[in-house]
Every structure is written in C-alpha cells, then in structure tokens.
Amino acid sequence: MAPNRLTLVQPEPGQSRYAALAAALRHRVMAGEWPAGTPLPAETRLAAEHGVALGTLRRALELLAEQGLIERRHGKGTFVRGGLAGATMLRFFRFGSGDGEVPRSRVLSRQPVVASAEVARRLGVAVGDPVLRLHRLRSLQAQPRLLEDIWLPLPLFAPLLDWPLADWGDLLYPAFAERCGVAVTRATDEIGFATLTAAQARHLDLPPGHPGVTVTRQAYDLTGRCVELRTTRADAFAFHYAVTIT
Amino acid sequence: MAPNRLTLVQPEPGQSRYAALAAALRHRVMAGEWPAGTPLPAETRLAAEHGVALGTLRRALELLAEQGLIERRHGKGTFVRGGLAGATMLRFFRFGSGDGEVPRSRVLSRQPVVASAEVARRLGVAVGDPVLRLHRLRSLQAQPRLLEDIWLPLPLFAPLLDWPLADWGDLLYPAFAERCGVAVTRATDEIGFATLTAAQARHLDLPPGHPGVTVTRQAYDLTGRCVELRTTRADAFAFHYAVTIT
C-alpha cells in the first residue's frame, strides 16, 4: 500500500464515517503496516491520508484505543500495542507474601494431540485437528500453586514443538510473541469450582479431594481468533477476586 | 438555583473545562435538580447555561454517561439514571433451569445492632454506630439457593425497621429506592471460597462442611457513600463467573 496516497473511506449505509475509518485503520494495523510498539503517523497526516477532518480521525483513534489495539501518549505519538503483560492470571490469587512476584514455571509435559470436542469448540478449530498440549506447574516461593493444562492450535505454534524445555521462560505470552508471532490482546476467564483429583492435588501439595478453583481462559489475538485455551487449577481457599458492577 | 441563569464553570488549574463542567453537572444531579428518570435540559440549552461550546458540553455528558450517572437516548434526551436493576447477584450462579427467574426472598431475621469493626470499616461508619442487620434466604423453584447477611446504616434505613415483613418484595434495591430514597448505582463484589458452617448448610439444604462460595458486596449510591454491605453464601459447585480481560 502506498503510504502517501489518499485513501478515502467508504462508510457503509447506517455506519458512521469514524467507525468505517476505525475499521480501515484496524486492518492496516493487523496487516502489520506498523508493527507493535511503533508509532502511527501523526493525526494530521492520517486525517489527510484518509480525507477526513481531524476530529473524525480522532474519534476513530479513540475507538481503537478503547478496544486496546492502540495506545495514545500525549506529546509522543499513537502506538500499536503489543500483547497482554502475561502475569494477569495471578491477580486472581492471594498468596502469602509473594505479591507481584512472577511465579516460576515448569513444563511437566508437551505433546501434540488431536483436539477433543470440548477443546475444538473452545479453540475454534475442527474436532481432530492437531493441537499442542502443555502441562505446566507454577510455583511461588518454591511452593507449587497453579496447575495448568494448555492447548494451542498446532500449525501456528509449531515452533514450540522443538524449543528446548530448558529455555522456556516463566511467562508464556512473551514466548508466543517472539517464537510464533502471536500477540494476545484479549482474554476471557471463567471461574468455577471443583474438588481436585488425586493427581492434581499431588502436584499442588494438597490432600486429595481438596476444594479447588478452576479458571478456564480463552485468549485471542488481534484478528479475534482464539489462540490459547488454558485451564488453571489451584487451592480454592487461596482464591480471591474483586469485580466492580455498574 | 435559578434555572435560566448563566453559570460559568471555573476549571481548576490543570483541569480541563469539560471535566470541571462534568463535576458541576454531577453536583446538580446529586442535588436532585433533575430526579432519576427525568430528562436533563437539551444540549444547546445546557451549553448556553454554562457558557461553553456544544462540543465541550457533550464531552462532559459523555464522561457522566461512562460513569453511569446519566443515560443518553438519541432523539429523546439525556436522562438521570435510577439505580441498579437488583437481580445482579444472580449472574454469578448457574442453577438448573431458572435462568432469568427472580428468586423468591424471605427475611429470616431483622434486628438493629451496633457495627462491629469489620462491618464499620466496610460500611464506612464508626465502630458502635447503629446498623440494621438482615438475614435473608433466597430460593429458586422452591429450592433454597442463596443465604445472605445484610448490614444497612441505620439512620438512613430506619423506615425498614417497621415495614411489615410480609410486604418485602423479592428485590431489595427497588425497596431501598421507594422506602428510603436510596439509589444504588455502583457495587463491588469480592469472591472467595470457604466451607459452610453447619447452620449455613442447613438453610441451604446442603451437608455441613460443604464447599461454599462467599460473595461480599459493597453497594454505593450517587454520592459515593457505602449504603449496603452484603455477604452471600451459596453452593460452590453452582458458582460460575466469566470476565473479559483487556
């Protein structure tokens, strides 16, 4: 795409111009025109490029900023956001003194499998499609705290098949970005409750049948496709979560 | 306050004009100038009243709309919002077939007490201040499902002291609004797990020691003061909650 050319937006009937413009910009971002962390052109420049008034362009950018696609910094510029931080799962749990500490992670097993009905549904792939299954234990202060089952769609995450287990860091999302070019931008968590199986309890240093909390996460990238399904199990009594309702 | 007079806003240093204007409008709403459900004056009128451009006035209204204080309806007007619906607690739980059904509520006990340290802290009153304590059981399809402990600051909720128990409806927030003039606009919920005591389990038709979920709610009115502290206990296995992270 020629960067200096005029590219008019064509709002569909019933759609506002700034909404159409936001969609157009969203596509340019997702096409990789400005990689994550790099600034977009200045407002005046972008407005001229798309043949709209400054206020309209700003409305569009505000929309994208709300959606978390870009980030605006006064005096500096408008930047394409990278993925989520990665330690977000921890904000659900309260452990002794390790607040803000990144948990140590150990991959217990890694194997390519075929997607079950449940996994396929949540991951948005076909039943029987190849997926990478990870089993992972995360510890705080040498105490095992979180037991994770992770499913990743396989053509996409193939680089992880051979990656030496010793080189896996404590956070997965940065690894997704570096190794597989996948940026997680949005995730949904479902919180439920179930007693731990004997095997699960053993990993977590808890008695069998101990009450456990189950957090099922589906993570999505810029294009909205689900790139990760993760089930985390932990001590229910160490779980704590706060929400604001409006 | 004279409605037709010019009332200029005075933004504090470092504050934008629309922010100052929003604060001014917020005060006018909270002072009861336009009761809940009634429309504010038209944009052009309000802008003229406060001596600002239309765009600035709109920015201020957008702020208040985001905060849930007002609601804008295209072609109709800008309205002061009432309180929260009231059945919000249910969205945490999945029970058999009663989706969307409003649970039947029965008040088990009602007594004025003095605030303990914990209740005082969460309610924002002094230790020893009078509060009204309610014990309440809520059922779906004749099955007891939710056991609630509720504390209400007492000068404010005095009308509830004499109100015949037979006349209490199934929802509390509408009653708060009608009887005590209290509109709940915001609430925070904290979710945790704990085993049920024998007494709690008995009310819920569950065995003693059964795993329970505890939702602690603090509800606030327009002015930001806490008007309700509520602890809800229920079957942990029937608990389910979904969040979106961005």
Next chain:
DNA sequence: AAGTGGTCTAGACCACTCT
C-alpha cells in the same frame, strides 16, 4: 414539523516530550 442527540468540519490554541 419540531425537538432531541449524533456526526462532521475547519481552524485555533494549549500541554507534553524530545533535542
């Protein structure tokens, strides 16, 4: 048809960040 909020424009000026 009249009144409401929603969109869009064109331009001025301010506040922040870097060099």
Next chain:
DNA sequence: GAGTGGTCTAGACCACTTG
C-alpha cells in the same frame, strides 16, 4: 523550537423520536 496529542470553539447537517 518542532512535533506530538489534548482541548475548545462555532457552525452545519443528519438521524431518531414524538406529536
């Protein structure tokens, strides 16, 4: 000082709702 995003203005026109 030059470049960025943030605020504010004044006015035109559109879309929705109601009588």
